[in-house]
Amino acid sequence: MAEQQPIPSAALSAAVEDVLPGARSDLEALVRIPSIWADPAHAEDTRRSADAVAALARDAGAATVEIVAADGGAPAVVAHWPAPEGMPTVMLYAHHDVQPTGGDDEWTSPPFEPTEREGRLYGRGAADDKAGVMTHLAVLRAYGGTPPVGVTLFIEGEEESGSPTLSALLAEHHAKLSADVIVIADAANPAVDVPALTTSLRGLVAVVVEVSMLERPVHSGVYGGPVGDALTALCRTLATLHDDKGEVAVPGLARSSSDAPDPDEATYRSDVGLLDGVELLGTGSVGDRVNLAPAVAVLGIDAPAVAESSNVLLPRARAMVSMRLAPGEDALRAQQALADHLTANVPWGAHVTVTPESGVAEPFSLSATGAVYDHARAAFATAYGNTAVETGIGGSIPFIAEFARTFPGATVLVTGVGDPASRWHGIDESLHLQMFGRGVLAEALFLQRLSAQG
Known part of the structure; x- marks a missing residue:
C-alpha cells in the first residue's frame, strides 16, 4: 500500500464541515428508529437500526462490514x-440502542x-449514543473512507441493557476487535x-428489599394501632x-475528593x-458528590396505587x-454492606429479605x-478552542x-x-x-496525530 500523505489541518477542518450536513441528516434518520432493545416489542426496530448503521459503514468505505450477535444478544455492527x-489500529466504539422514552406525552x-x-437536536438517542455513532462515521467520511490509521468500528446494540452479552462478543470476535487504541464516545463534556x-x-x-409483617391483609380500623x-x-x-x-448512611463505603473546579450551583440546579x-x-x-462519592436511590416500590388502595394493613x-x-470501591463488598444495613434497620421486628440483583458494575479509573x-489533548484543544479537562462521571459504564x-x-x-x-x-x-461538529473535528485531528506518530 502506498504511503498515505497527511491532510493539512485546515483541509481536514474543511472536510469535516463538508460532511456535517449529511451526518446530521443520517443522525436524524437513526433517531427515528426506536431501537429500545430492553423492550422486546422493539427487538425488530433494534435489528433495523443495526442494518442502518451497517449500511452507513459501507457507504463510508469500510472494507468489511458484518452484523454480529451473541446467543440471545442484540445485533452489533463490526466494520x-x-x-x-506501520500504522496503529483504533477501535471506535458507540452504541445504537437507546433508553425507553419515559412517557411520550412528557x-x-x-x-x-x-x-x-x-x-439543539431533540430526540431519544440524539445524544446517547447515536451522536457517538455518527461522530465516528462523520470522521471516516471526512477522510474519504481512507483514514490515516486502521479503524475498527464497533457499534454495540445492548449497552442500555447493561451489555449482558458483550463478554461473549469480545471472546468470539477477539481477533477482529483487537486494537492499539480504543475510543469510546459515550460520555459527556x-x-x-x-x-x-x-x-x-x-x-x-442494586438489591430488592422485602418487608413482611402479616400473613394476610387485615382491616385497618379493626386492627390498626x-x-x-x-x-x-x-x-x-x-x-x-x-x-x-443527605449523606449515604451505609457504613464503610469508599469516597474521595479532587481539586477539580466546582460547577456553578445555579447552573447545575437548572440543568x-x-x-x-x-x-x-x-x-x-x-x-465530588456526583463523581467520587456513593449515592443511594429508591427506584421503585411494589405497593397498591393510590387509586386502587383500600383500608387494609398491607x-x-x-x-x-x-x-x-x-x-476504588469493591462492588460486591458494597452490595453486601447495603444488604446488611437494610437488614439491621427494619423496625418493629418485621421480617426482611434482601436479594442482591445481578449485573454488578465495578467502578473504574483510567490513567x-x-x-x-x-x-x-492537543486535538481536542484545537477543535474546541479550550483545554481538555480530566473528569469523572457519576454514571456507570461497566x-x-x-x-x-x-x-x-x-x-x-x-x-463525550x-x-x-x-x-x-x-x-x-x-x-x-455545534458541539457535535467540534467533536467530529477533534476525533479527526486525533487520528491524524496518531498517524504522524506512526
Missing part, C-alpha cells in the same frame, strides 16, 4: 478500514421525531465548548439510608431541574434500591498518561472495564458527545449541534 503499513416534541430548537477526557466512573449495585403495616415499616427502613444532611427550595444532598463539592412490601459506588493522551481486561495492551479513551443539558435517559434528550 474495518485496514491500517496503512416530551415537548415526539421522542422519535428529531426536532431542532435553539441549536462539562460544557459545549469545554472537552473532557473521562478518567473515572462510578460503579453500580397495635398492628403495623409492611409499607410503613419499609418506608422507615428506606429512610435510614441517608443521614440528616437538573430542581424545584425552588429543594436542597442538594450531602457535603463537599458538587463535582402484609408485605418491597423496594428496589440502587447504589452508585465511588472509584490519562502517555503519548496517546497527549495527542488527544463495559469499559471489560474492554480494558480483554485488550490489556490498548490505550482506552472515553470521550453530550453536555450537562443533554438530559441523557431523561425527557427531552438533546444534542448541541
Whole structure:
C-alpha cells in the first residue's frame, strides 16, 4: 500500500464541515428508529437500526462490514478500514440502542421525531449514543473512507441493557476487535465548548428489599394501632439510608475528593431541574458528590396505587434500591454492606429479605498518561478552542472495564458527545449541534496525530 500523505489541518477542518450536513441528516434518520432493545416489542426496530448503521459503514468505505450477535444478544455492527503499513489500529466504539422514552406525552416534541430548537437536536438517542455513532462515521467520511490509521468500528446494540452479552462478543470476535487504541464516545463534556477526557466512573449495585409483617391483609380500623403495616415499616427502613444532611448512611463505603473546579450551583440546579427550595444532598463539592462519592436511590416500590388502595394493613412490601459506588470501591463488598444495613434497620421486628440483583458494575479509573493522551489533548484543544479537562462521571459504564481486561495492551479513551443539558435517559434528550461538529473535528485531528506518530 502506498504511503498515505497527511491532510493539512485546515483541509481536514474543511472536510469535516463538508460532511456535517449529511451526518446530521443520517443522525436524524437513526433517531427515528426506536431501537429500545430492553423492550422486546422493539427487538425488530433494534435489528433495523443495526442494518442502518451497517449500511452507513459501507457507504463510508469500510472494507468489511458484518452484523454480529451473541446467543440471545442484540445485533452489533463490526466494520474495518485496514491500517496503512506501520500504522496503529483504533477501535471506535458507540452504541445504537437507546433508553425507553419515559412517557411520550412528557416530551415537548415526539421522542422519535428529531426536532431542532435553539441549536439543539431533540430526540431519544440524539445524544446517547447515536451522536457517538455518527461522530465516528462523520470522521471516516471526512477522510474519504481512507483514514490515516486502521479503524475498527464497533457499534454495540445492548449497552442500555447493561451489555449482558458483550463478554461473549469480545471472546468470539477477539481477533477482529483487537486494537492499539480504543475510543469510546459515550460520555459527556462539562460544557459545549469545554472537552473532557473521562478518567473515572462510578460503579453500580442494586438489591430488592422485602418487608413482611402479616400473613394476610387485615382491616385497618379493626386492627390498626397495635398492628403495623409492611409499607410503613419499609418506608422507615428506606429512610435510614441517608443521614440528616443527605449523606449515604451505609457504613464503610469508599469516597474521595479532587481539586477539580466546582460547577456553578445555579447552573447545575437548572440543568437538573430542581424545584425552588429543594436542597442538594450531602457535603463537599458538587463535582465530588456526583463523581467520587456513593449515592443511594429508591427506584421503585411494589405497593397498591393510590387509586386502587383500600383500608387494609398491607402484609408485605418491597423496594428496589440502587447504589452508585465511588472509584476504588469493591462492588460486591458494597452490595453486601447495603444488604446488611437494610437488614439491621427494619423496625418493629418485621421480617426482611434482601436479594442482591445481578449485573454488578465495578467502578473504574483510567490513567490519562502517555503519548496517546497527549495527542488527544492537543486535538481536542484545537477543535474546541479550550483545554481538555480530566473528569469523572457519576454514571456507570461497566463495559469499559471489560474492554480494558480483554485488550490489556490498548490505550482506552472515553470521550463525550453530550453536555450537562443533554438530559441523557431523561425527557427531552438533546444534542448541541455545534458541539457535535467540534467533536467530529477533534476525533479527526486525533487520528491524524496518531498517524504522524506512526
